[in-house]
Amino acid sequence: xxxxxxxxxxxxxxxxxxxxxxxxxxxxxxxxxxxxxxxxxxxxxxxxxxxxxxxxxxxxxxxxxxxxxxxxxxxxxxxxxxxxxxxxxxxxxxxxxxxxxxxxxxxxxxxxxxxxxxxxxxxxxxxxxxxxxxxxxxxxxxxxxxxxxxxxxxxxxxxxxxxxxxxxxxxxxxxxxxxxxxxxxxxxxxxxxxxxxxxxxxxxxxxxxxxxxxxxxxxxxxxxxxxxxxxxxxxxxxxxxxxxxxxxxxxxxxxxxxxxxxxxxxxxxxxxxxxxxxxxxxxxxxxxxxxxxxxxxxxxxxxxxxxxxxxxxxxxxxxxxxxxxxxxxxxxxxxxxxxxxxxxxxxxxxxxxxxxxxxxxxxxxxxxxxxxxxxxxxxxxxxxxxxxxxxxxxxxxxxxxxxxxxxxxxxxxxxxxxxxxxxxxxxxxxxxxxxxxxxxxxxxxxxxxxxxxxxxxxxxxxxxxxxxxxxxxxxxxxxx
Amino acid sequence: xxxxxxxxxxxxxxxxxxxxxxxxxxxxxxxxxxxxxxxxxxxxxxxxxxxxxxxxxxxxxxxxxxxxxxxxxxxxxxxxxxxxxxxxxxxxxxxxxxxxxxxxxxxxxxxxxxxxxxxxxxxxxxxxxxxxxxxxxxxxxxxxxxxxxxxxxxxxxxxxxxxxxxxxxxxxxxxxxxxxxxxxxxxxxxxxxxxxxxxxxxxxxxxxxxxxxxxxxxxxxxxxxxxxxxxxxxxxxxxxxxxxxxxxxxxxxxxxxxxx
Numbered sequence: 001x002x003x004x005x006x007x008x009x010x011x012x013x014x015x016x017x018x019x020x021x022x023x024x025x026x027x028x029x030x031x032x033x034x035x036x037x038x039x040x041x042x043x044x045x046x047x048x049x050x051x052x053x054x055x056x057x058x059x060x061x062x063x064x065x066x067x068x069x070x071x072x073x074x075x076x077x078x079x080x081x082x083x084x085x086x087x088x089x090x091x092x093x094x095x096x097x098x099x100x101x102x103x104x105x106x107x108x109x110x111x112x113x114x115x116x117x118x119x120x121x122x123x124x125x126x127x128x129x130x131x132x133x134x135x136x137x138x139x140x141x142x143x144x145x146x147x148x149x150x151x152x153x154x155x156x157x158x159x160x161x162x163x164x165x166x167x168x169x170x171x172x173x174x175x176x177x178x179x180x181x182x183x184x185x186x187x188x189x190x191x192x193x194x195x196x197x198x199x200x201x202x203x204x205x206x207x208x209x210x211x212x213x214x215x216x217x218x219x220x221x222x223x224x225x226x227x228x229x230x231x232x233x234x235x236x237x238x239x240x241x242x243x244x245x246x247x248x249x250x251x252x253x254x255x256x257x258x259x260x261x262x263x264x265x266x267x268x269x270x271x272x273x274x275x276x277x278x279x280x281x282x283x284x285x286x287x288x289x290x291x292x293x294x295x296x297x298x299x300x301x302x303x304x305x306x307x308x309x310x311x312x313x314x315x316x317x318x319x320x321x322x323x324x325x326x327x328x329x330x331x332x333x334x335x336x337x338x339x340x341x342x343x344x345x346x347x348x349x350x351x352x353x354x355x356x357x358x359x360x361x362x363x364x365x366x367x368x369x370x371x372x373x374x375x376x377x378x379x380x381x382x383x384x385x386x387x388x389x390x391x392x393x394x395x396x397x398x399x400x401x402x403x404x405x406x407x408x409x410x411x412x413x414x415x416x417x418x419x420x421x422x423x424x425x426x427x428x429x430x431x432x433x434x435x436x437x438x439x440x441x442x443x444x445x446x447x448x449x450x451x452x453x454x455x456x457x458x459x460x461x462x463x464x465x466x467x468x469x470x471x472x473x474x475x476x477x478x479x480x
Numbered sequence: 481x482x483x484x485x486x487x488x489x490x491x492x493x494x495x496x497x498x499x500x501x502x503x504x505x506x507x508x509x510x511x512x513x514x515x516x517x518x519x520x521x522x523x524x525x526x527x528x529x530x531x532x533x534x535x536x537x538x539x540x541x542x543x544x545x546x547x548x549x550x551x552x553x554x555x556x557x558x559x560x561x562x563x564x565x566x567x568x569x570x571x572x573x574x575x576x577x578x579x580x581x582x583x584x585x586x587x588x589x590x591x592x593x594x595x596x597x598x599x600x601x602x603x604x605x606x607x608x609x610x611x612x613x614x615x616x617x618x619x620x621x622x623x624x625x626x627x628x629x630x631x632x633x634x635x636x637x638x639x640x641x642x643x644x645x646x647x648x649x650x651x652x653x654x655x656x657x658x659x660x661x662x663x664x665x666x667x668x669x670x671x672x673x674x675x676x677x678x679x680x681x682x683x684x685x686x687x688x689x690x691x692x693x694x695x696x697x698x699x700x701x702x703x704x705x706x707x708x709x710x711x712x713x714x715x716x717x718x719x720x721x722x723x724x725x726x727x728x729x730x731x732x733x734x735x736x737x738x739x740x
Contacts (some may be wrong), residue, residue: 363581365573369575370572370591
């Protein structure tokens with residue numbers, strides 16, 4: 001059973017007697033086992049919460065939807081839409097937009113010619129000044145095909161068939177079909193249920209669908225209205241990245257502006273905070289002589305890391321948005337990035353200090369011992385060896401800044417912006433705020449868009465971190 | 481060339497302080513050129529502190545300062561117009577634990593000449609070879625100079641560190657217990673190397689190992705913690721005299737193993 005049975009027990013009076021020792025060892029082992037289970041349980045708990053988090057996002061990103069076609073495709077032609085030729089599809093467009101030349105023109109401007117709103121305004125202004133802006137000029141400018149017989153006509157005064165022909169010339173069959181579906185049939189997602197609800201609770205969804213159909217029939221006063229069968233829809237689509245926000249149609253809402261805003265802000269933040277933070281850390285670790293001033297600064301930095309972000313927001317509002325208005329132009333990406341840099345500066349400094357401190361002193365002595373100056377020692381030995389740790393801190397800081405919302409609410413991010421940020425001095429929105437705006441929309445489908453947006457946010461964050469990890473590994477490899 | 485001729489270094493009434501604490505009291509000694517001088521004594525007697533004051537490595541310790549003089553070529557190393565960076569190039573140092581840079585063997589040695597401004601690759605390669613030969617490491621590593629210095633064995637690492645010191649052409653080499661982290665065979669090789677090096681360099685070595693002091697050194701200084709725990713120089717003489725007929729009874733007690 002134990003070692004002591006073979007040997008003659010020879011404990012002195014100072015230690016507990018043999019019997020007690022045996023009891024103790026069992027108790028001590030039980031204790032060890034207990035804590036082992038506690039630690040295991042906390043790991044499991046952490047993993048379970050993470051999985052639940054992912055599940056709650058996934059179930060909203062992939063949902064079952066029912067679609068209601070505002071125009072029944074069966075009424076448009078005597079064949080199913082997919083079987084129509086290019087000419088027949090064009091005929092459908094002409095019939096549908098017969099009395100709405102203006103609407104069709106807008107579609108041509110946006111979808112075919114890709115004219116920006118300022119371009120369109122310019123055309124209208126010139127026409128108002130009695131100038132003729134020809135089809136040839138605009139389409140030629142955009143490298144688009146145009147019907148030869150209308151080349152010299154004014155681009156805003158074409159007839160419906162002419163606009164339709166314009167569309168047909170520039171779109172292949174598939175694109176034309178998509179155009180008809182989107183702008184003639186105009187499908188609308190009228191119901192959306194999370195993945196698990198559909199799989200587990202079909203009955204209540206069927207009841208919901210009947211209810212939705214009833215409502216639609218009542219509103220449109222048309223008893224024949226039917227919605228499509230529920231089908232799986234992934235809300236994580238390409239257009240989420242390339243389109244701008246549309247708070248009226250969830251299926252068209254994109255997050256391009258927010259993604260660009262976030263990336264631009266985080267780049268400036270890192271450019272400002274990393275050199276400043278590492279510089280401060282180098283000073284505090286390598287140069288500071290430990291005077292009361294430096295101790296005061298150190299204490300402040302340690303405490304600043306825990307200050308709630310909203311307070312940094314108020315600071316940023318006062319300092320960057322108001323006082324430094326001349327430089328930052330008010331509520332711009334620059335103001336936000338500088339505020340964010342302040343927010344993550346303590347995190348970067350503390351981690352960099354930790355990393356610098358962990359560089360063995362023997363390395364510094366080796367460097368000094370052959371006649372290096374302080375700067376040569378710091379630059380050639382301390383920094384390269386501290387780099388992996390510094391980058392770890394930077395990863396933490398980026399993650400914090402990327403997901404930060406409160407600060408940006410205060411320093412003035414806007415959620416309904418559809419114009420891409422053009423530089424540090426433009427208005428902007430960021431992903432977390434845009435997601436918040438989506439969730440607060442009344443239409444339930446926006447929650448699906450928000451979930452897809454969250455996945456996107458996570459994906460971008462992970463790729464940023466992966467980049468930093470790769471960089472870190474390159475440094476650690478070089479250090480060995 | 482030198483105003484103090486056969487002496488490479490001369491300490492005069494040297495006191496070294498850490499803050500208010502006096503670590504070394506009133507040390508005066510003359511270190512002869514091209515000889516090996518050993519500093520021995522029990523732990524805490526200030527021998528490492530004394531050694532580190534010879535190339536002003538102690539300056540790196542916050543709150544340390546020295547009073548008195550250390551003369552090198554007639555100039556006080558603690559004088560106002562002396563740059564410690566230059567001092568450390570001329571008076572190199574090898575540490576207790578081998579501390580190669582986490583770089584290749586080549587870069588470890590070329591680093592010193594590089595920071596001094598030597599950029600010519602051909603010359604750097606020559607320096608590397610010469611230094612490695614002097615440190616008796618060339619034959620071991622000549623085929624893989626690109627290998628990391630940390631991949632070498634402990635004894636080889638220490639010889640690499642010695643080669644690195646030699647590469648900046650110092651006059652004096654300080655060794656702070658250079659063999660305490662090495663096995664007996666590696667220790668013997670370092671000792672052999674020291675005997676070769678003293679042809680061209682002056683060596684001062686701190687050691688806990690009295691046999692080592694007896695084996696390699698020409699002069700031995702015995703230090704002891706005195707009043708207020710400050711280290712004092714008890715006796716300084718030729719090594720065979722210290723070990724055969726010490727003048728001070730405390731020296732005798734120490735070397736015969738009666739204490740410490």
